[in-house]
Amino acid sequence: MIPAEKAPICEFISKIYPMSQEQLASVVEYFKPREFQKNDFVLEEGRVCQIYYFMEEGFMRAYTYDHDGNEVTTALYSSRQIVCDLSSFFKRIPAQEYIQTLTDCKLWYITFEELQHVFHAMPYFREFGRMILVNSYAQLKQRMLSMLQETAETRYAKLIETNPMIFQKVPLKMIASYIGVTDTSLSRIRKEYAKNRNNN
Amino acid sequence: MIPAEKAPICEFISKIYPMSQEQLASVVEYFKPREFQKNDFVLEEGRVCQIYYFMEEGFMRAYTYDHDGNEVTTALYSSRQIVCDLSSFFKRIPAQEYIQTLTDCKLWYITFEELQHVFHAMPYFREFGRMILVNSYAQLKQRMLSMLQETAETRYAKLIETNPMIFQKVPLKMIASYIGVTDTSLSRIRKEYAKNRNNN
């Protein structure tokens, strides 16, 4: 009933909010496949985000520009995540950032109108939407607190320890601005980190 | 049917998600009054946030400590707002910040269990909850982007222009860390800002 290639998205949804196979089928029916090539734009600043993506495979980043015109990475996305500017998508306001692929990407998507329809027709799916929202809020808040409570070194250490794959796919200068420093400073942090790793 | 003193919270709810007088009545029935004195703690770090507050009158701040032990204001609350650590409240995890009153405050509150009950018994109220969540997410994101895209001077100027009452109730050092600078730097920013106001 559910096509085999949709197994990843089914698994993702039912992990977040378990539901019957029939319910799951009626929901994932609306998700359609899409592929992007490296460096494609998934969302551009100034446009209202119209599409809710599930990333099956690949890496992306969200970024904007600081007051001096430098690119700043605001989010990093990897496999098995929702990729969407939830502010823009749900509030129907222009996005303030770009979302761009860093590798070829394999995604499943649903449009705003379709998602509204699914929420209306399958109320049990609303709970999934709510949990994605709560989780995203918590992540954003955690990131904000991490910027305050931790040093850039700690943020670097945590990222490399919890998500080492990112370092194989994302240029360091993009990781640098995600961590909140320049590429020059990240280079120095890496030198320190490597030194300390040997001493411990 | 609805007691007169609940007019502010009724107005707040129906502005966000309009509903019939009967629906409104069945919802606000669960909100109970509470007052705090200046400097009371509404939430402490390490505890799970159990209460969802509507602030009818007063000022509060949320704060945490940075990696050097300095207090950092993470949010400022004034009248007619929801006051709650939504991450902690909905994910049932310990809060990472303190919420403290800055003036005497008049609030209406509902507990986590009661709110779950209301969401279950009055499904139309879920939409209100969802919109508070979306708005809070959008605010948090906007704040994050403002920290990147704008200078501290701009953040100061916007705050004083959009929310001048805050400056009458909140010490500048708390506003300073909210804006992302030390009190020393804010003092210099204020001097510059006053100078430019005259020249323009």
Place this chain on the structure above:
DNA sequence: TTGAAAACTTGCCAAATGGCAAGAATTAAT
């Protein structure tokens, strides 16, 4: 009302971070 505490401003200095540029290393494209 008066004294104490807290808040705010300002000057001086130190430290941290960024800008820039050069060179090395890696990656991509023809």
Place this chain on the structure above:
DNA sequence: ATTAATTCTTGCCATTTGGCAAGTTTTCAA
């Protein structure tokens, strides 16, 4: 395979921001 482009590291220097402390003003409480 070769060349070009991008990425990464490093040194040097400039700038910014913060720390500290003193002095002033304001707020709070007895």
